[in-house]
Amino acid sequence: MAKHHITATVNGDPVEFLCEPQETLLDALRDQLNLTGTKEGCSTGDCGACSVTVDDRLVCSCLMLGVEADGKSIHTIEGMAQGDELHPLQQKFLEHAALQCGICTPGFLVAAKALLDKKPDPSETEVRYWLAGNLCRCTGYDKIVRAVLDAAAELRGA
Amino acid sequence: MQEKVKDGQSSEFQVVGTRPLRPDGADKVTGRAKFGADFSLPGQLVGKVLRSPYPHARIKSIDASAALKLPGVKAVVCRDDFVEQSSEFIPAGEMMINYRDVVRNVMAREKVLYEGHPVAAVAATTAALAKEALRLIKVEYQVLPHVIDVVEAMRPDAPLLHEDMFTAGVEPAPKTPSNVAKRLEIGHGDIAAGFKQAELVIEREFTTKPVHQGYIEPHACVASVSEDGQADVWVSTQGHWVVRAHCARLLGWDIGKVRVTAAEIGGGFGGKTVVYLEPIALALSKKARRPVKMVMTREEVFKASGPTSGAHVRVKIGAKKDGRIVAAEAELKYQAGAFAGSPVQPGAMCAYAPYDIENVKVIGYDVVTNRPKVAAYRAPGGPISEFGVESVLDEIAAKLGIDPIELRLKNAAKQGTKAAYGPKFGPIGMVETLEAAKAHAHWRTPLGKHQGRGVASGFWFNIGGETSVSLSLNEDGTLSLTAGTPDIGGLRASLCMMAAEELGVPLDKIRVQIGDTGQLGYNFLTGGSRSTFSSGMATVEAARDVMKEACKRAAKLWELPDDAVEYNNGGVRPAGPNAGKHAPMTLKEIAGIAGKTGGPIVGYARINAAGAAPSLATHIADVEVDPETGKVSVIRYTAIQDAGRAIHPSYVEGQYQGGVAQGIGWALNEEYIYGDDGKLQNPGFLDYRVPVASDLPMIDTVIIEVPNPRHPYGVRGVGETPIVPPMAAIANAVANATGVRFTDLPMSPPRVLKALDEARAKGSAKL
Numbered sequence: 001m002a003k004h005h006i007t008a009t010v011n012g013d014p015v016e017f018l019c020e021p022q023e024t025l026l027d028a029l030r031d032q033l034n035l036t037g038t039k040e041g042c043s044t045g046d047c048g049a050c051s052v053t054v055d056d057r058l059v060c061s062c063l064m065l066g067v068e069a070d071g072k073s074i075h076t077i078e079g080m081a082q083g084d085e086l087h088p089l090q091q092k093f094l095e096h097a098a099l100q101c102g103i104c105t106p107g108f109l110v111a112a113k114a115l116l117d118k119k120p121d122p123s124e125t126e127v128r129y130w131l132a133g134n135l136c137r138c139t140g141y142d143k144i145v146r147a148v149l150d151a152a153a154e155l156r157g158a
Numbered sequence: 159m160q161e162k163v164k165d166g167q168s169s170e171f172q173v174v175g176t177r178p179l180r181p182d183g184a185d186k187v188t189g190r191a192k193f194g195a196d197f198s199l200p201g202q203l204v205g206k207v208l209r210s211p212y213p214h215a216r217i218k219s220i221d222a223s224a225a226l227k228l229p230g231v232k233a234v235v236c237r238d239d240f241v242e243q244s245s246e247f248i249p250a251g252e253m254m255i256n257y258r259d260v261v262r263n264v265m266a267r268e269k270v271l272y273e274g275h276p277v278a279a280v281a282a283t284t285a286a287l288a289k290e291a292l293r294l295i296k297v298e299y300q301v302l303p304h305v306i307d308v309v310e311a312m313r314p315d316a317p318l319l320h321e322d323m324f325t326a327g328v329e330p331a332p333k334t335p336s337n338v339a340k341r342l343e344i345g346h347g348d349i350a351a352g353f354k355q356a357e358l359v360i361e362r363e364f365t366t367k368p369v370h371q372g373y374i375e376p377h378a379c380v381a382s383v384s385e386d387g388q389a390d391v392w393v394s395t396q397g398h399w400v401v402r403a404h405c406a407r408l409l410g411w412d413i414g415k416v417r418v419t420a421a422e423i424g425g426g427f428g429g430k431t432v433v434y435l436e437p438i439a440l441a442l443s444k445k446a447r448r449p450v451k452m453v454m455t456r457e458e459v460f461k462a463s464g465p466t467s468g469a470h471v472r473v474k475i476g477a478k479k480d481g482r483i484v485a486a487e488a489e490l491k492y493q494a495g496a497f498a499g500s501p502v503q504p505g506a507m508c509a510y511a512p513y514d515i516e517n518v519k520v521i522g523y524d525v526v527t528n529r530p531k532v533a534a535y536r537a538p539g540g541p542i543s544e545f546g547v548e549s550v551l552d553e554i555a556a557k558l559g560i561d562p563i564e565l566r567l568k569n570a571a572k573q574g575t576k577a578a579y580g581p582k583f584g585p586i587g588m589v590e591t592l593e594a595a596k597a598h599a600h601w602r603t604p605l606g607k608h609q610g611r612g613v614a615s616g617f618w619f620n621i622g623g624e625t626s627v628s629l630s631l632n633e634d635g636t637l638s639l640t641a642g643t644p645d646i647g648g649l650r651a652s653l654c655m656m657a658a659e660e661l662g663v664p665l666d667k668i669r670v671q672i673g674d675t676g677q678l679g680y681n682f683l684t685g686g687s688r689s690t691f692s693s694g695m696a697t698v699e700a701a702r703d704v705m706k707e708a709c710k711r712a713a714k715l716w717e718l719p720d721d722a723v724e725y726n727n728g729g730v731r732p733a734g735p736n737a738g739k740h741a742p743m744t745l746k747e748i749a750g751i752a753g754k755t756g757g758p759i760v761g762y763a764r765i766n767a768a769g770a771a772p773s774l775a776t777h778i779a780d781v782e783v784d785p786e787t788g789k790v791s792v793i794r795y796t797a798i799q800d801a802g803r804a805i806h807p808s809y810v811e812g813q814y815q816g817g818v819a820q821g822i823g824w825a826l827n828e829e830y831i832y833g834d835d836g837k838l839q840n841p842g843f844l845d846y847r848v849p850v851a852s853d854l855p856m857i858d859t860v861i862i863e864v865p866n867p868r869h870p871y872g873v874r875g876v877g878e879t880p881i882v883p884p885m886a887a888i889a890n891a892v893a894n895a896t897g898v899r900f901t902d903l904p905m906s907p908p909r910v911l912k913a914l915d916e917a918r919a920k921g922s923a924k925l
Contacts, residue, residue: 020286036196037189039424041374042456046843049374077189090187094179097808100647100816102186103193103375103424125852132852135843137372137425138647139812140819141851 008069010035011079019066025059026050028066029076037077037106041135048134051107051114052076058114060133077106080113089113089151096147100138108134112148120156124149173659174871177808180651181670186422194378194394194421195453202380203232203281205435205442205452206288208295209462210270210277213528213836214304214317217266217297220278225294230287233445234295235438236278237267241410250400250431253534259497261408263531264437270299271319271496272530273837274461276434281442281450304528304836308493309470311337311527319496319526337526339498344506344579345519352485352517356476360553364546364901366885367829368468368493371535372820372848375424376459381439382449387411389443391418391436396426396644397683402675404433405440416440419674420644427820428534429464431685460841465830466535466542467492467500473509473546481560481568486515486578490522490543495531500524504619505539507579508882509547511617512588512774513569518578528836534685536817537618537878541824541885545903548614548886553899562613562890563596566776584771587800587864588615591776594860600778600796608782608925609793610895615776616882620875621686622767626679627696629657629704629761635746637663637704639697640673642681643689647816647877648809652690653697655805656871660701662728663745679764687875690805691866692767698870703761708748711755716740769868773876775799777818777883781891785925788911790892792822796858797883802866802874814880815857821884823849827904897924 003018010033017032024043029035029052038061041047045060052061053075080087089109092098099105108131115122115130122130127148128141136144185191222234243257261267266275278295282288303317310316316337325332327341353359379393389411395401398418406413423430435452443450454463469492476485488509494500502522510518520543555562570588577583595601595613605611630638639657643649650670658665682688705725712730713723716739724733731742752759780794797814804810827847831839840846865872885903892910893899898917902909917923 030196035189036192039193039375040195040453041376041424042843044456044842044844047374047456077187081188086184086187093187094183097177097180097648097806097812099183099186100809100812101373101375101423101425102182102191103373103422105186106189109187124856128851128854132850135374135848135850137374137427137820137848138816140815140817140849140857141854142815142857143808143812145851145856 004067006067006070008071009073011075021067023066024062025064025066025069026061028069029061035076035078039103039106048111049104049107051110051134053110053114058111077110080109087113088154089148092147092151096143096150098139098143098147104134104136108136108144116152116155120152122152171659173655173665174805175807177806178651178655178665180648181654182645182650191422193375193424197380197392197421198451199380199382199449202449202451203283203446204285204288205279205281205439205450206292207276207438208278208292210266210273210275212270212299212301213273214302215270215299216268216302217270217277218300219298221296222278225280225291228287228291228294230283231280231291232448233281233442234278235441235445237265239441240265240408240437253501253538254499256498257407260404263497264408264433272528274458274530276462279438279442281446305337306527306529306832306836308468308491308525308527311525312491312523319528323526338523339494339526340524342503342506342522343519346576346578347517349485349487349517349519353476355484357479358554358557359474359476360550361472361474362546362550362901364471364473364549366469366542366545366903368465368529369824369828370460370465370846371427371429373425373427373429376454376456377435377463378453379436379439380449380451381436381443383440383444385447387415389416389440391416391440392421393418393436394421394423394430396423396430396646396685398644399642399675399681400431400683401433401436405437408437409440417674417676420672423644423646426646427536428538428685431534431683434463456843457841460846461838462530464533464535465530466538467494467532469493469542471543471546473550475550475554477554477558479558481558481565483513483515483569485517486510488520488543488546490520491525492522492539492542493527493529493532494524495529496526497531498524498526500532501534501539503539505543508540508617509543510578512571512615514571514575515569515578520578536820536881540616540618540882541821544616544882545885548883549889549901552612552890552893563592566615567592585864585867586772586774587862588774590862590864591615591774591798591800594798594862595776595778598778598796598860600794600858605780608785608895610781610891610893612779612887612890612894613776614883614886614890615774616879617772617774618687618879618882619772620691620770621688622692622770623682623688624680624766625692625696626681626764627693627700628678629700631704631745631749631752631759633749635744635749637668639668639670640677641670641693641697642673642678643684643693644672646684647812648806649689649693651809652805653693656694656697657701660698661705687877688770691770691869691873691875694871694873695767695869696763696765699763699765700761703763704759707759708745711748711751711759712743714755715751769866771802771866771868771874773800773874773879775879775883777887779884779887779891781888781895783892783895783910783925785914788907788914790826790905790910792888793855795855796860797880798860798862799876799879800862800864800874801876802869803863803872804861805871805873807861810861810876811859813877814859817880818857818884819849819854821881822854822888825885825888825903825905827906829904895924897922
């Protein structure tokens with residue numbers, strides 16, 4: 001089957017890639033663009049490890065086709081830090097020890113950023129429900145929720 | 159190596175007990191860290207596994223000729239590509255393995271024994287071609303009757319998985335084969351006499367379902383075998399030396415020809431202590447002479463890896479009116495899955511371990527069923543037996559009108575107690591965790607409507623084992639630490655901290671890595687809560703090796719005897735009568751003279767870490783039960799556990815919280831659901847429901863520190879104990895809220911609602 005030529009923006013950079021019509025955006029990011037920070041945990045949209053934003057909307061990249069990314073602006077974990085500066089969410093995840101194995105961390109960070117971009121002052125319950133699509137098997141979520149609330153406070157103060 | 163543990167206070171340390179950022183942290187929050195599926199090699203092929211659609215069938219023939227003709231298909235392997243193994247059980251940490259079974263689990267030989275059992279594998283240039291090739295492999299099966307349930311599998315007329323399985327541990331030896339691989343018995347005292355003294359006896363039966371470790375990262379590896387037989391594997395594993403040994407054995411290769419590198423690992427919980435894909439990827443790569451990458455789908459993870467045993471448990475406990483337990487008995491029937499080797503032995507040993515009981519008897523059965531072979535899962539076996547025991551203790555406390563914490567205090571094991579499984583305990587923290595629970599505000603906070611509170615304790619042994627670590631003093635005085643136990647949840651932080659504490663150097667002057675199998679001596683895997691204990695012990699020894707060598711080098715320079723120089727605060731100085739004769743030298747200055755005083759300075763430790771000590775915990779759970787839907791919500795949770803000493807308290811808390819979350823899933827939602835056809839009906843995260851953020855409250859933790867006298871910093875393992883108490887703590891809380899005792903897990907809404915309706919009809923429900 002002929003591959004499709006896709007032009008998109010990833011983390012602000014223009015990219016082009018060839019992708020099979022059935023290839024997911026997740027596979028395109030990982031296999032064509034070598035952006036392996038976005039993880040595959042289930043490929044059925046249940047774990048959130050593959051979370052990215054497409055035109056500022058939070059999606060599971062395993063549930064979207066690569067060809068659908070044509071003309072879109074995609075943000076992945078690789079674009080979150082600015083130069084030497086970690087994003088406050090990244091910094092707070094480290095300070096709160098909000099990761100153990102770290103496989104779910106990119107998805108949580110992308111999802112949490114999408115929340116804070118929309119709602120700078122979420123309650124604990126709102127954080128928990130927003131992140132309910134991201135599975136973590138290591139932490140019990142306690143330190144993740146604390147890190148997100150702390151990052152939200154810092155971002156509001158900044 | 160025990161001089162640092164005398165004082166129970168952490169304040170004597172500069173680094174140990176603080177909360178620095180982890181050394182692998184930046185890579186993990188930026189997506190830079192390379193996990194199992196993130197590694198690729200030029201020219202790599204995609205490997206896929208053909209799996210059995212049947213729970214039990216004889217393989218009559220396998221024909222891969224059509225698959226091999228498909229352009230782009232480079233290799234096919236099946237049972238003939240792995241070396242037949244004789245039956246031999248060898249210890250594998252907390253579990254025993256038998257290579258005859260390992261080779262059959264990796265690739266079916268005579269029979270397939272569960273849905274998802276590998277039958278063949280292909281390597282092709284693309285994933286699509288590999289999948290197409292799987293469809294072209296013709297396997298002729300003779301379908302056989304199957305058995306899924308443990309009690310049914312024990313019946314004499316049950317379908318037999320292994321025609322040559324005769325129950326071990328029974329005298330006289332049985333003459334007919336069965337699905338019961340082993341019977342075991344542990345205990346002491348006179349159980350009948352004990353029950354005679356009892357003024358209250360409670361006996362209950364419990365069932366638990368198989369639950370999966372549920373690591374978010376599926377199994378993944380890349381294997382590359384060169385023309386001269388040298389092989390490399392990059393893999394997500396809890397133990398790359400173990401992967402090396404298993405692969406070499408199954409393929410008939412020299413261990414020295416195989417090098418294994420541990421990728422970052424995306425969760426294991428015991429499930430990544432065994433091999434599944436690695437020998438297959440190597441066999442495919444050898445045939446294709448190209449690197450082969452294999453990644454499991456989530457469905458494959460559920461159907462063909464893990465889980466832990468489902469079980470049937472009977473618990474009988476007799477007590478005096480004052481709450482003293484005089485006799486305790488249990489019978490455990492654990493599913494092993496398709497091959498012998500459930501964690502029934504540790505389950506039996508754990509059952510009554512937190513208590514000092516004169517008469518104890520635990521009988522265990524290891525039973526095969528047509529399910530995936532169980533793998534270790536966090537405190538393997540313990541949560542199942544202790545769920546039953548801790549539930550019955552709660553009933554005893556209620557019947558006798560004794561506070562459940564007081565009941566446990568009355569019977570708590572202490573230093574010197576003879577454990578039901580044999581040895582006498584050294585210092586342990588059971589009493590301390592109970593006292594802390596009693597003193598905790600949580601225990602006294604009033605409950606609301608439809609709410610209940612439960613308490614339960616838990617025990618896990620922890621292990622040590624073979625461990626190697628090296629520590630190089632670099633030319634500029636910085637240090638490179640290489641350990642060999644994969645870091646699943648902060649190990650590198652802990653090792654770095656112990657090295658910095660020992661050496662008196664700033665944390666950021668030490669870079670720590672997990673070395674490959676060519677860089678260090680043997681390392682047993684990360685499991686049994688051993689890595690901070692064992693690699694920590696080895697790190698301290700390697701650091702002391704560097705310190706000693708630094709003194710030697712300065713002595714050489716100063717022309718003093720070796721023992722006339724002492725290590726002090728990140729440097730060396732003349733000691734004793736020579737004190738002050740030379741200006742102290744820093745490690746950086748020592749590094750500068752290393753070349754001319756004898757060459758590179760490298761500390762090395764190769765040990766079999768002994769002295770691992772148990773960790774005990776007491777948990778308090780509050781639940782709210784919805785009377786209309788039967789949904790149980792955990793609304794408050796406190797986990798109190800003895801860490802020995804918390805090197806990095808945040809990651810110790812994280813272990814407590816993570817274990818509790820897994821325990822809550824086990825208690826309330828998680829279960830393998832099979833149809834009558836013997837097929838798994840919920841092999842995905844949508845239907846196998848692990849707890850999500852909105853299901854859980856904050857999980858409070860209390861770290862108790864009763865130092866382990868046999869570790870240089872007092873460390874006990876902490877990772878496994880926290881999954882032990884939650885099931886009983888929650889069941890006890892549900893009983894407190896509803897008046898209904900739940901003995902079957904999970905306490906999912908339909909099951910709770912049904913029991914509530916029945917109790918309401920009888921008038922025995924509290925809501």
